[in-house]
Structures are given as structure tokens and as C-alpha cells.
Amino acid sequence: MKRVFGPASAFPALASMAGVTVFAVLFLHAESQEEVMGLTLGAAAALLLLARFGWNALAAVSFAGHSRTGQAAVLIGVLIIAAVFYDQHFPLLMLASVLLYIVVCLGLNLQFGYAGVLNFAGAAFFGVGCYTAAVLTSHTSLPHLAVVLIGGLMAAGIGSLLILPVLRTHGHYAALVTIAFSILFRVFLEVNDTLGGPQGMKVQGMEILGWKLNDSLAFGEIEISFYANYVVLALVMAAVAFMLVRRLERSWIGLNLDAVRLDETACAAFGIDVARWKITAFTLGNFLTGLAGSVYAMMTGFVAPNSFTFGDSLILVSIVILGGLGNPWGLSVAAAIVLMLPEKLQFIQEYRLLLYAALVILILLFRPGGLMPRQVRSYLPGWKP
Amino acid sequence: MSTLLTCDSLSMRFGGLVALNQLSLAVSAGEILGLIGPNGSGKTTFFNVITGIYQASEGRVDYLGHDLARMRAQDIYRAGVTRTFQRSRLCLPLSIFDNLMIGNHRRLNHSLWFNLVRRSAFRAQFEEQYAQALALVRTFSQSLAERLFEAAGSVNMIDRRRIEICRALISQPTLLLLDEPSAGMTHEETRELMDDILIVREHMPGLAIIIIEHEMNVIERITERCIVLNYGQKICEGPYAQVAADRQVQEAYLGTE
Numbered sequence: 001m002k003r004v005f006g007p008a009s010a011f012p013a014l015a016s017m018a019g020v021t022v023f024a025v026l027f028l029h030a031e032s033q034e035e036v037m038g039l040t041l042g043a044a045a046a047l048l049l050l051a052r053f054g055w056n057a058l059a060a061v062s063f064a065g066h067s068r069t070g071q072a073a074v075l076i077g078v079l080i081i082a083a084v085f086y087d088q089h090f091p092l093l094m095l096a097s098v099l100l101y102i103v104v105c106l107g108l109n110l111q112f113g114y115a116g117v118l119n120f121a122g123a124a125f126f127g128v129g130c131y132t133a134a135v136l137t138s139h140t141s142l143p144h145l146a147v148v149l150i151g152g153l154m155a156a157g158i159g160s161l162l163i164l165p166v167l168r169t170h171g172h173y174a175a176l177v178t179i180a181f182s183i184l185f186r187v188f189l190e191v192n193d194t195l196g197g198p199q200g201m202k203v204q205g206m207e208i209l210g211w212k213l214n215d216s217l218a219f220g221e222i223e224i225s226f227y228a229n230y231v232v233l234a235l236v237m238a239a240v241a242f243m244l245v246r247r248l249e250r251s252w253i254g255l256n257l258d259a260v261r262l263d264e265t266a267c268a269a270f271g272i273d274v275a276r277w278k279i280t281a282f283t284l285g286n287f288l289t290g291l292a293g294s295v296y297a298m299m300t301g302f303v304a305p306n307s308f309t310f311g312d313s314l315i316l317v318s319i320v321i322l323g324g325l326g327n328p329w330g331l332s333v334a335a336a337i338v339l340m341l342p343e344k345l346q347f348i349q350e351y352r353l354l355l356y357a358a359l360v361i362l363i364l365l366f367r368p369g370g371l372m373p374r375q376v377r378s379y380l381p382g383w384k385p
Numbered sequence: 386m387s388t389l390l391t392c393d394s395l396s397m398r399f400g401g402l403v404a405l406n407q408l409s410l411a412v413s414a415g416e417i418l419g420l421i422g423p424n425g426s427g428k429t430t431f432f433n434v435i436t437g438i439y440q441a442s443e444g445r446v447d448y449l450g451h452d453l454a455r456m457r458a459q460d461i462y463r464a465g466v467t468r469t470f471q472r473s474r475l476c477l478p479l480s481i482f483d484n485l486m487i488g489n490h491r492r493l494n495h496s497l498w499f500n501l502v503r504r505s506a507f508r509a510q511f512e513e514q515y516a517q518a519l520a521l522v523r524t525f526s527q528s529l530a531e532r533l534f535e536a537a538g539s540v541n542m543i544d545r546r547r548i549e550i551c552r553a554l555i556s557q558p559t560l561l562l563l564d565e566p567s568a569g570m571t572h573e574e575t576r577e578l579m580d581d582i583l584i585v586r587e588h589m590p591g592l593a594i595i596i597i598e599h600e601m602n603v604i605e606r607i608t609e610r611c612i613v614l615n616y617g618q619k620i621c622e623g624p625y626a627q628v629a630a631d632r633q634v635q636e637a638y639l640g641t642e
Binding site: 244247248251252253255256258259262263265266267268269270271272273280376377378379380385 | 436476477487491497508515519535536
């Protein structure tokens, strides 16, 4: 296959993206359980088969060589999927949710994948963003863009309360600190009547400079679901967060974060300030999580403590591990799989956590690098020695 | 030569164990000093104390006007003291170039603005550092220089040791501490490595080296002066020939015939 498309060709990347887009459309379109199951197994088989013929490696090389074209293809792919389901609420809601979860997982990836700070309170920080949006939209008339920003800042700020114990402990113990916080957060929400207690709160739909995201658009006969607005917004957020994380990784800062994760003693011997970089990664990660949370709350119109359990945090961590620690592309794919599969395969719903747990164990045993293992850092896209 | 480092009655105690006992010594700029002695005599502890990994129980380490015994490891590195470790401490999943840049920390710009937004300035700094790293690694091994963007874990032990020494050299330190660079290598490989270190040193006038080594022909060949430790105390000091002839040193370390 290499002879057919030289390493310089953008074709494998574009063809792969086209395939993924068509599959996503078919998958979201499928109604019966048999259809969904068939598509899932078919896709898995096709991937394995293509891997045998060396296609996957070829596509990876092609993506790396044409990163701009590849990224544009991904954006267009998402927009095509949104366009196909323009009048249906459910697929668009799911698409927007996946995009927002990608933002969250990018944040977790900064913390865990790079700096090695395991955060089992991802859902709690997401919840901080959600509740910030709920409180601010119902009690103040702040512009909603400011609300989203404050949602991110609140998550980062509350995260900074945990920084001291996280810095003073290592590995598993630091993880325990975040688990404790995740449980505390949920209990706090349930007993707090101002925040609606177990019943939760309503959240207003988003409005940016007169653009009401909860109004459906109509062009003559054609009526577009209002969720399409959120897909566009979430896509912009995911793209910006993605670019931020990529740039961070491809810089001296990304190197510092990796060094902090791998060897703290060597860090100290070469002047790398372990605390500074752990704080940077933790705060930035929580900020992204909070941003995504506040948009998510405005999209769904409702928040309740039940959505921010320890189990939800575990799912977020499993997405990052499944995709390949430190690989933003991997976690994006994993987020789509982990969120969409149980929604479409109803019988999985109840066994969801069990399945994820099994999947994570299998991945750690047989493919510790995840579905798409991270490659050695290249500082400048396309740069060759 | 001017004095670079002076230790004054330096002691390090772990509970009841005295690892360094009232050690006093001086190192001149540009000198190569050998540190020898039996296992557990306090050689590596001495490195850990002057690089700030351990906090000395008492005493001073004067280095260009700083007291290293009271400084944090990061600040000691910034002042120009670097080291290698007895057991290799490379970040194996990272590329060889990444590992070198960890050693180059004090010469890189770490601000968020520079790294995230000013990408063309970043590119310039990256290319400059790449050229320097390439030149340094070439002194040691041409084949290694061609593999800078491969994972450090993918090369053999000798190359890993070379990377570790380059990591300690790339920031152009004033004092280099080598902790058993020959461990796990053959005589021939060790000789080659030492020659390479001496070549690099010619381009860095004033670089002083303290080397811990059990391979006596290395010590004999490259050091100008030796200090022998036993139970954390200095038992002898002088050129290798003189030290090797000392009866106390023979009893404690080299063995008598």
C-alpha cells in the first residue's frame, strides 16, 4: 500500500476521515439493536482488517504529514454529521455532548497524561461549572459568555483548594485526595437547599450577543434543531482546547510536565520546579473542565447532583486511558465510543460501568498505550532533523 | 587556579548513622578530582548533599559565594552544578532530545506566553538548541546523534550513559559530578567514554569535574588529584600514585598484597 500512496500523500488521512464520517452517520441513524450491534462489530472487524494491510499506520503517517488538512477534514466531518441530522434533537445533543466531553478529557489529559496528577474528581469539577451556570443564569443578568468563563475560573479556583494536599502526597495518595473531594462535592450538593438539593436546578438556555442558542432556526420549510447551535459552539470550544493542549505538549512546558510525571528527583537535579508544573497542569485542566460544564448545563437546561458521581469521574479517567494517555486524538475517539455506544445499545446501559472496568483492565493488560498510543514528541509540526 | 568549591566540616547523619563525618575539601576551577573509597564510605551521599537532594546536618559548602548546603536542588543547578546518577535516571519514554533538554532547563524560556503564543520565537530557540544538542552528542557518538528523536529507552546501556552525561553537560555547567560513569561497561567502552568527556572539556575551560569511580585505571588516567573516603571521613588526599601507595588506603580499599 505504501507504494500506491507515497508517505507524502494526504489521501489516506482524508479517506479515513470520510470513512469515519459515513460510519458515524450510519451509526447515529441506526434504530434497531441488531443494526447497532452489527455496525459496531462490523467497524471493529474492518479496523482489524485494515490494520493487517497496514492502512492504519499509513493513515497515521498521512495525518502527521498533513496535520492542517487532517484537522480541517475532522472539522468538516463533524459539520457533515450535524448537517445530516439537522432536524433531530437526539443525535445533535449527543454530538455536542461528545464534543464537550472531549474538552473535559483534554483537561484531564493535561493533568494525568502529562503531569501525572491523577484526578478522580473530573465529574465534580464539571459539576462546579454546571452549578455556576445554574446559579448565575437564574440569579444574575451577567452575559452568558462571562458566565462560561466564570464557570471555568470557579472550577480552577476550587481545584486550587486541593492543590496543597495533592502536592504533599504522591501517586495513589494524591488520587485519594481527589476521590474524597468528588464524594464531598456530591454530598454537599444533596444537602444544600439553596442549590436545589437532590432535585437540582433549572438552567437558562445560552444567549451570546443576542444569538439565542435555545431557539430553533427556520429557513422557510426547513426547521433546524436548536441543538445545532450547541454543536457549533462545542465544536469551536473543542477545537480551541485541542489546539491549546497540542501547543502545550509541543513546547518546553510539555517537556517539563512529562519530566515531572516520570522522575521528580531528576527534575530537582535539573531545576524543574515540580510544584509549579503540577499546579499549572491541575489548574488549567480544571479550568477547561469547568468551561465545558457550564456550557453543558445551559444546553441541557437542568442540573442535579446525580450527574456528578464518583462513577462519572471514573468514566472520564477511563476515556483518557482508553484513548492513549497523552494523545489528544486518542481521547477524542475514545470519548465518542464511550459516550455513544451505551446510548445506542440500550442493553449495555445497565452494565455500563462493568463494561468500562473490564475494557480498561483489558487495555492496560494488552495495550498499555491505549487505542492510539502516544508518539515521541515532535516540537514543530512537519519539522525534520 | 582559583578555588571553585570549598567544603568545611560537612556532616550528614541519618539517625544514628554518620554518612559524612566532618569532611573538608577544596576543588579548583578546571580540575578533575577523583573520589574513591569502599562501598558505603559516603561518596554518593557527598554528591547528594552538594546537589541539594539531602540537607546537610552541619557544615558549609562554599561555591562561588553561595552556600550549597542551604540551597534547594533547583537553585544549585541554576548556579551551574550538574550531575549524573549512579543508577541511570533517564526518562525512557521520552526522546533522547527531550532528555537532553531536561538538562538544559536553565537556558530555556518557560513562560506560557512564549511557549503557547510566540511560536516563531519558540521555533528559533528550538532550532538553536537542536544544533547545540546535535554538536554535543556528535562528540560522543555519530550514530546516537542520528537518533535524537527516538525514545531514550530504545538505545543500549552505553548510549544511555552517554545521554546522561550529555544531559549534565549541555547547560554548560561550572562543576560536573560524575557518579560511577563506568558502571556496567567494558574497559574499552569506559576508555572511549572518558576520552569523549576530555574532548568536551577542552571546549569548556574552567569546567571542574568530580568523579566517583571504582575503576582504578580510569582514576589514574584522568584525575589530577584523589580524595579517599572511609566511613564518611577523608583518609587520604593527593595524586593517584601517592594515594595508591598509602598504607591506610590499601588496608581500607585497594587491598594489600
